[in-house]
Amino acid sequence: MVVVALPAPRSDRGWPETLLRFCRKKPLGAAGGFIMLVIVFTAIFANVLQTHDPIATNAAATLAPPSAAHWLGTDHLGRDIYSRILHGARVSLLVGLGSTLVASLLGGIIGLLSGYVGGKTDLVVQRFMDILQGLPLLVLALVMAAALGPSIPNVILAISIPIMPRAARVIRSSVLSIREFQYVEAARSLGLTHLRIAFRHILPNTVGPFIVLGTAQLGSAILTEAALSFLGLGVPEPYPSWGRMLSVSAAEYAQKAPWLVLFPGIAISLAVFGSNLLGDALRDTLDPRLRGA
């Protein structure tokens, strides 16, 4: 897969018009963007939108069905599901965006240097990436999460390391072709240092694949966090996490209180669905060559 970001055609249109054009040409992508905006909004204003304290237990109202007092019902400890889902958006977005960002940065730098330097370094780095990609994402993340111990930064790290090789691969192949461009040769003949050429002249041209990759990985990062937390290896108490809301306790009470299972799962699915829709549309727009990949 060779990805080259062509220099974007200069447009005199302002951003509102560009946005409008995107919405008209990619209605599904715009819908995805809208879903993500709503989730970001709820994450930021969770404290304002909540109806109850998300971690306060209430023995008088355990497993209450959805009602006017508790819009989405309560769990086995009497905690309000609606308020917990709002705060869960914070955790999901923090871990999702955090691990995508860390993975893209680490993978980007590794891919950039490995592609630019080439030769034996490149070979060794690629073999190391092979090793990290030799296990399913969740399996490696599981082992890493167990090794690092449960905390939010550790979960971010445990998810970003398995994702990193994908970023490294894409950026590397993009760098391999950019490296041969004449302007790079010109920069070299001017006597610029390698580091300066790599970061100032090659890196900016990989922005397209970077964005595409980031949105594409966001969904799987959120899903992995949910699975890790579900298994008890993810985000620790007392933070409300969508994955842990589905966990053992929910499975135990599922038949008595199906809302325990339904709503957190819908929240996860919506977040991932939104980022997938947006990711697909961005890919088609920024990188037509990656279509369907």
Place this chain on the structure above:
Amino acid sequence: MKTYLAQRLGIAALTLFGMSLVIFVLLRLAPGDIVDILFSTGGYVNPSERVAIEKELGLDKPLWAQYVEWMRNMATGDLGKSYRYDLPAWEIIRPLLPVTIELATLSMIVAVLLGVPTGVISAVRQDSTLDYVLRVVSLAGLSMPSFWLGMVIILALVAWIGWIPPMTYVPARENLKLHMIQFALPALAVGYRSSALIMRITRSALLEVMREDYIRTARAKGQGERTVIWNHALKNAILPVVTVIGIEFAFLIGGLVVTETVFNLPGIARFLVQAILWRDYPIVQTLVMFIAMVVIISNLAVDMLYGVLDPRVRYGN
């Protein structure tokens, strides 16, 4: 062909070796070991007992010595002993294998039966309402956690027909019908997710092939549209589909980790989680190496299959 295969096998061996190092170091980084867990839950209190257990399990030796011993044992086919069950690792893992293989195979069948036809329909009816609906439905499959989907299917069954699926594993020998139902639900949940990937790749590969000259020729000859699509176009579009199927098959195990837990199926994926939580190093190491081997072999198998499916692909000189 032979040199190519030898090269690939060499890289595979190197990858597995690297994997063994990574997994070994990662597990030893983990806070606490089986002895700590035994002490906090098993009622052991005497420090001399601690030393004795550590010595018995070989945890008192330096790390490099533990690694060398592991490698030496593996070379002789000895996979070590489970710390928790005090049984050879292989004896514990062997009965779990058929469950996971069966579930993975069933899921893959569901995924292919669902993914390929919808991909073809979506490509043929490109940009129609049907195309949009199928694409959204398949993207939804990629977005739902498969373990959650499994839980929802069970809930729906309970609510609609009042039937609760068996929550303990039923072997095929005991009750074949119940066994199949028990596997069908998780296979459906996991297969739906994988089908989304297969559908997307089938659609885009077919769209690309449909633009080629020979398709126009076939149509000009007066071939029926059905023959053109299923016999002429799909034959060339199937290559990337096979890749995705191969990769998905290997990576299915990731999806099974949580699904086996939800459905209480005694497979290796569920057991891996328990072994990790118990710091049962030999079991985790063996399982991880096994999964890595499955990934590598299926990747290799896909590449070899290329040569069979597409005569234009030749390996080596």
